[in-house]
Amino acid sequence: MVEIRAYAAAAPGRCLEPMSHRIGEMGPDEVEINVSHCGICHSDLSMLDNDWGIAAYPFVPGHEIIGTVAAVGPQARGLKVGQRVGVGWSASSCLSCGECLSGRHHLCAHVQGTIVGRFGGFADRVRVQWTWARPLPEAVDPAKAGPLLCGGITVFTPLFEYDVSPTARVGVIGIGGLGHLALQFANKWGCEVHAFTSSEQKHSEARQLGAHFVHTTASPEGLKKLAGSLDLIISTINVPVDAPALLNVLAPRGRLHVVGAVLKPLEVPAFGLITGQKSVSGSPTGSPAAIDRMLAFCARHGIEPVTENYPMSQANEALERLRAGQARYRIVLESDWS
Ligand SMILES: [Zn+2]
Ligand SMILES: [Zn+2]
Known part of the structure; x- marks a missing residue:
């Protein structure tokens, strides 16, 4: 029996409180991870509030986990004790269905979310199937890397999956937790990058993050000028987009790709x-192989999330900051269990 300490909410929307619980023997295909850092994603808030009706309580948030492998089950592959790893939205998949066998484990019908019916990374340790604990390259800063595992892979997947050409023109709607990573990825991919934001204040930051052009989302005139020009638009926002206007912005054979959970x-x-x-x-997040490719891409190009770091003991304050839309651009909790 191992005791896990975590921050849990007793009911929808409630504050997190320290909780400890005993867990039994590790599954043969699992690894146990000592959590060093955990990012906060908007989906943690949606689950905490039970917006999607799938949360179980007590609820422990956290699915942008960075830590070191503490124990490895006898059937776990490719990981060693002491190795630094990251875990994102998914914690387990069946490994035997057509999607898993095709390398698309994130589309497995039996994929289990890290915080869906399981306790997440606002804890001193977590257990996941080895498939979903991905080795972190040395060059990636563990104090910033957490958000890559959910927010990052979510916006990397469309570039990877659709073989976006370096000559493509790519638009990113919403410059927040996901969008600020999408701008960096698309820029280093070699594309012409267009940022769309409703906030005038974010124009210069969007340029620093890799946008070649910045547009104000709410301007129909601006969108008209762009008619027929973009090959891919990635929408990261949590409010409905003007699909007819955006389809008009796309070039022939262009794609409007939605990752914001509206x-x-x-x-x-x-x-x-x-x-x-x-x-x-x-698309939802991405496969283990896509996560590996993304982490290597980040290491090679020096891409990292812009984070605000809090001790994990201040998880409630950090959640409130995210809820208020004040996080620039992603919050990471640092383990401070005594
Ligand atoms: Zn997430
Ligand atoms: Zn499967």
Whole structure:
């Protein structure tokens, strides 16, 4: 029996409080990780508030975990005790379905979320299936890396999955936790990068993060000028987008890709798709292999999340800052269990 200490909410929307619980023997394909850092993602808030109706209580948030491997089950592969790893949204998949066997484990029907029916990384340790604990390259700063494991891979996947060309023009809507990473990725990918933000204050920061052009989202005139020009638009925001206007901004065969978890339906006009053979798509996080590629890409190009770091004991304050929309751009908790 091992005792795990964590910060848990007893009911939807409640403050986190310290909790300890005993867990049994590790599964043969699991690894146990001593958590050093854990990023906070908007999905942690959605789960804490049970917005999606799938949270269980007590609820322990945290799915942007960085730590070191403390123990390895007999069937775990490729990991050693002491190795630094990261864990994102997924903690386990079946490894035997067509998607898993094709390397698309994140699309497995049996994939288990790190904070869905399990305790997440606002804790001193977590256990996950070895597949989902990805080795962190030396060149990536563990104090900043957590947000790459969920926010980062979410916006890296469309570039990776659709073989985006370095000559492509890529738009990123929303310069926040996800968008500020999408700008860096698209820039280093070699693309012409367009940032769309509703905040005038973020224009110069968006340029520093890699945008070649910055546009004000709410300006219909500005969007009209861009008609037929972008090959890919990644929408990272949590409010509905003006799909007809954005489809008009796309070049022929262009794609509007949605990663922001909006509950309202997206209104897509058929002729906006038909004319110019355009697509609307979406994706969740990414596969273990895609995470590895992303981490190597970050190491090579010096890409890192812009973070505000808090001790884990101040998780409630950090969550409130995220809830108020004040985080620039991602919050990371540092383990300070005594
Ligand atoms: Zn997330
Ligand atoms: Zn599977």
